[in-house]
Amino acid sequence: MRFLSVSLLSTVFASVVLAQTGEQSTENSSPDLPGEEEAVDVPQPTTFNGVQVPPLPDIDGELFNQTVAEGYWFVKHHSPYCPHCIHIAPTWQTLYEFYYTSKPVKSGADDTASTSMNTFTAYYNYHFGSLDCIAFGTACTDHGVTSFPxxxxxxxxxxxxxFVGPKxxxxxxxxxxxxLESIRPGSRPIGGPKYPEERATQSPDYQPEAAASKETAKTTEKSTEKESDKSSDKPSEKASEKSTEKPTEEASEGSAQKSETGAEKVADKVAGAVTPVKDAVKDTAENIKDSVKDAVKETKPEVAKITTKPVLKATPIENKPSKPTQTANPLGTSVSLTAESFQNLVTMSQDPWFIKFYAPWCHHCQAMAPNWAQLAKEMKGKLNIGEVNCExxxxxxxxxHVRGYPTIHFFRGGERVEYEGLRGLGDFVTFANKAVDIGDGVKDIDAAEFKELEEKEDVIFVYFYDHATTSEDFAALERLTLSLIGHAKLVKTNSAxxxxxxxxxxxxRLLVSRDGRPTYYTALAPQDMRDFRKVLHWMQSVWLPVVPELTAxxxxxxxxxxxVVLAILSRDRExxxxMAKKELKQAALEWMDKQIINYQRERQELRDAKQLRLEEAExxxxxxxxxxxxxxxxNMDKSDQKEVGxxxxxxxxWERxxxxxYGIEVKSDGEKVIINDEDNRRYWDTTITGNYIIPSRTSILETIPKVVVNPPVIKPKSTVGSFEKAFFNVRGAISGHPFLSFGVALGMILGATMYGRGKIGARRGGFFRVDDGGKDGLLGGVNGGGKVD
Known part of the structure; x- marks a missing residue:
């Protein structure tokens, strides 16, 4: 009978526990249901400075004119597929949230309602909005939108x-x-506000303590009202009130108290359910109740411990070159170096140095001296700056091997690269900053970082490696960084x-990405990948952007x-x-695509010709x-046509x-395009119809095939005088027809030789002459001395 009672008690206890577990699982799972229903990408309100901000208005293109008909509207016209639009989106959202929550008049009251005059929107009648030009192209076209954003x-x-300028x-x-200042003069702070960082949830001058105290006061008032109406013996409500002050610790304590209370209720239900056998199993019920309480108490510290334990993230270890232990350029001055100090500080160390070699009498060196001194100040604590007096x-x-003054070199670890840029302060600083970046070695990136890098850099060299890549491969890769300063970015990755x-x-594997178009280094053997000269020679052939700016x-x-298709543009008309740069780039990409197709077709024709010879011989x-x-x-290296850049x-x-x-003045003539052949000192500035070539892909692509053929269909113009033009014409004829030119030259030499020999023979008397006097004497004349009958 005792065994039966215990069995009955166990069955009832299990059913009650299962019922309680089912209720808890239902409560826990119910909040997730709305999240599953809202899986559609619908803009949700955000919070900034503790204020709920409605979603940024996405304007319907068909109702655009009605929407912006009243007040001020600052609208971003964008494309969801434009990389620049995607990049600026977080900035645009944060800017909207910052201004929406700002107060024109500082006060202690919460004026967040749209009807209050102390809100940004109501005070200035100024609104933000976005217009998708892919979905509503007509609306964007009607308002003259030609680029995004x-x-x-x-x-x-x-x-x-x-808006014009950097976004x-x-x-x-x-x-x-x-x-805003023009709408309400005198309402804006002098010097402008302090803007938050991108994706920030509060402004720099926001004081969360005041807001927290205000929220605490509100919570205290609400809890006081609830306590007056409801009984105070509910642990769950007490736990929720405490959670506003200490979320992490009190949440764990509240959950533990709730579990403990649930255990007591379970024990009471069990005791009530076994009333008929209460006397028989009283000791057993009390034992179960005590065991449940003990289990909950033992679990309570573990719950709090798990909740408050920080989460640690693994940080990948990168093999980077050792950095200098001393601070670079601590005084912000250019150090005068001697042969001894140069050996100790530059040659025998890993410290980077930017050094000029000059002569005191050199006028160019004297003109550059102020910029060099200012560079040293700019690079204080970043890069060592030095100078050597070559006298x-x-x-x-x-x-x-200094051959002229001034000569500027960048040194690091016994290697050097010559600076060949302009000598302005901005040019020096730009180069120096890029030189400082290589001190960290070749950066290891993933797909997300590479996407961000593509938005900043025009040319990126990417080195793909795996677990089998050796230290020798990485050492050869590090040697390339010095030569790439000022030209392109070099990164490595093992991203799948x-x-x-x-x-x-x-x-x-090594490739270069230019405007998203990859070009591969075709040599795959280990010795080729470690051949510094060979890899650098390939890099030099592809490190220019698709459409670079021509500089000195x-x-x-x-x-x-x-x-070279050279567009002459002006930054004044932004x-x-x-638009001109965009058209020029599109023309370049389309021409490259055509050249790739022609290359593949020509290679296939050569392969087919070889296969025919093989089949015929067999x-x-x-x-x-x-x-x-x-x-x-x-062999596809030889081509009859020149490369087009x-x-x-x-x-x-470069107006002068x-x-x-070229006889072009961009200020008066506008943007023009010329096609230049520098080797032959000639250029073309008109199409086949006689019109000027303009920055249009149609005009450019129709003209290029007419000038790359030999002889060109369109008559070129010369960039030099008549004498030089004749010289380059002769040189062009010789290079275009080498065998014929050799035969003509040989014939001219032979003809000149024959003519010269004839003249020399005639001058020396090529035939014997017997003069009259000589003949008379020979025949017994007066001078003969003989007797005459």
Whole structure:
């Protein structure tokens, strides 16, 4: 009978516990249901400075004019697929939240209602909005939107002003501040507000303590009202009140108290359910009740311990070159170096140095001296700056192979690279900052970091590696960083996502990404991947952007040996400037695609010709012809046409050179395009119809095929005088027809030789002459001395 009673008690206790567990699981799972229903990407309200902010208005294009018809509307016209639009989206959202929650008049009251005049929207009647130009292209076209993103301020439905300049928090904020000051003069703070960081949830001057105390007061008032109406013996309500002060610890205590109370209720239910056998199993029920309490008490500290334990993240360890232990350039001055100090500080150390070699009498060195001194101040604590007087240290300058003054080199770890850029302070600082970045070695990135890097850099070299890549491979990679300063970014990755994107199947592998278009280093053997000179030579051939800017430092690299489509632009007309660059880049990409197709077709034709020779030799069973056909190599390096490059130049900055060379003045003539052949000192500035070439992909792509052929269909113009033009014409004829030119030259030499020999023979008397006197004497004349009958 006792065994039966215990069994009955156990059954009832299990059913009650299961019922309580089911209720708890139902309560825990119910809050997740709305989250599953709201899986659709619907804009949700956000919180900024403790205030709930409605979603940023996404304007319907069909109702755009009605929406912006009243008040001021600052609208972002964008494309959801534009990388620049995606990059600026968090900044735009944070800027909207910052202004929406700002108070025009500082007060202690909470004026967050839309009807209050102390809200930003009501006070200025100023609104933010976004317009998707992919979904509503007509609306964007009607308002003259030609690039993304475009920010336009509308006043009462009419365009008032367009934002022009870098699209960042400070510049956009300054534009808005100017608008607000014009709407209500004197209402904006002097110097502008302090803007939050991107994706921040509060402004820099926000005081969370005051807000927290205000919320605590409200919570205290509400809890006091509830305690007056309800009984105070509910542990769950007490736990929730305590949780507002100490969320982590009190939450765990509340859950533990709730569990303990639940255990007591379970024990009471069990005791009530077994009333008929209460006397028989009283001791057993009390034992179960005590055991449940003990279990809960033992669990309570563990719950709090788990809740408050910080989460640790693993940090990958990167192999980076050792950094200098001393602070670089501590005084912000240019250090004068001697042969001895140069050996100790530069040659025998790993510290980076930026050093100029000069002579005191050099006028260029004297003109550069102020910029060099200011550079040393700018690089204080970042990069060592030095100088060597070659009059006093002639042996040192000879060892460095200084051939002119000033000569500037960057040194690190016994290696060096010569600086060939302009000598302005900004140019020096830009190069120096890039040189400082390489001190951390080749950066290891993932797919997300590479995407951010693509938005900043035009040219990125990517080195793919795996677990089998050796230290020798990484050492060879590190040697390349010095030569890439000022040209391109070099990174490494073992990201599977990037490997899948670029179809990488062998490791290590090197490629360059220019505007998202990959170009691969084709040599795959280990010795080729570690060949510094070979890899650097390939990098130099592809480290220019698709459409670079022509400057003094890269002019020879861009112009020599190529036919260059050169756009002459002006930064003063920003809208036309951006559109012209966009058209030029599109033309460059389309021409590259055509060249790739032509290259593949030409290679296939050569392969087909070789295969025909092989088949013909096999059919004839001609072993000699078969060997000759097999020895044919498909060589695609030689081409009858020159490479075509693309570039643009600032027509205002280089106005004098452009006017004297090409006869173009961008200020009066507008943006123009010329196709330049620097090797032959000639150029084309008109299409086949005689019109000027303009920054349009149609105009450019129709003209290029007419000028790359030999002879060109369109008559070129010369950039030099008549004498030089004749010289380059002769040189061009010789290079275009070498064998014919050799025959003509040989014939001219032979003809000149024959003519010269004839003249020399005639001058010396090539035939014997017997003069009259001589003949008379020989025949017995007067002078003969003989007797005459």
């Amino acid at each position: 475009t920010f336009i301020l509308y006043k009462d439905g009419e365009e008032a002003k367009r 960042d928090m400070e510049k956009l904020g300054a534009f808005i501040e100017d608008n 006093a240290e002639s042996r040192l300058c000879k060892d460095v 996502a990037l490997a899948d994107r670029y179809k990488i199947t062998t490791w290590p 430092s890269n002019s020879r690299e861009i112009m020599d040996g190529k036919i 809208h036309d400037f951006e 059919d004839r069973n001609d072993q000699r012809a078969l060997r000759a056909a097999k020895s044919i190599r498909i 693309f570039a643009w130049v600032d027509g205002v900055f 050179w452009i006017r004297s060379t």
